[in-house]
Amino acid sequence: xxxxxxxxxxxxxxxxxxxxxxxxxxxxxxxSMRAVNIVxxxxxxxxxxxxxxxxxxxxxxxxxxxxxTIPQLYIDGQFIGGSDICWxxxxxxxxxxxxxxxxxxxx
Amino acid sequence: xxxxxxxxxxxxxxxxxxxCLVINEMNDxxxxxxxxxxxxxxxxxxxRQHQLVYKALGPHVGTDIHALALKTYTPEAWPHGDR
Numbered sequence: 001x002x003x004x005x006x007x008x009x010x011x012x013x014x015x016x017x018x019x020x021x022x023x024x025x026x027x028x029x030x031x032s033m034r035a036v037n038i039v040x041x042x043x044x045x046x047x048x049x050x051x052x053x054x055x056x057x058x059x060x061x062x063x064x065x066x067x068x069t070i071p072q073l074y075i076d077g078q079f080i081g082g083s084d085i086c087w088x089x090x091x092x093x094x095x096x097x098x099x100x101x102x103x104x105x106x107x
Numbered sequence: 108x109x110x111x112x113x114x115x116x117x118x119x120x121x122x123x124x125x126x127c128l129v130i131n132e133m134n135d136x137x138x139x140x141x142x143x144x145x146x147x148x149x150x151x152x153x154x155r156q157h158q159l160v161y162k163a164l165g166p167h168v169g170t171d172i173h174a175l176a177l178k179t180y181t182p183e184a185w186p187h188g189d190r
Contacts, residue, residue: 084178
């Protein structure tokens, strides 16, 4: 399976997916930390992929979305943006709308 | 290492009637913030707007430019447009 297929499968199988440096509990970069904090506040289930532990995905994701940096957030298979755009969409309420129909994560 | 002036030049060259303000607050040649104004952004969502700026900078973003925090505007939407 090519890396692009692997990424496509990950994006298809997870309604909210954050490609980041590190993990949700141990982010390894300030931008990834901000992104994971934002997604956390949405209160919906989400998955993360640590690109630092998978070099193939770390390069492949940039080609997949033609976006040169990490983190990258995907919701319902759509590339939403990096750290800045997530922050902007969070502030103007757009991000919440994108997950409005998602089940709430159990507290 | 990269220079704020070079980012400004590359972006302004690539985008029509563009103003690009770049700061390197940490003075490390790696983490930059930029405000970019261009008519090219009209009608595009944020991802597309930022992609235009990244395209103007070619392979540098994510490599020798570690981070580039972007704020993009059309000329009409730019809050401190003095024109």
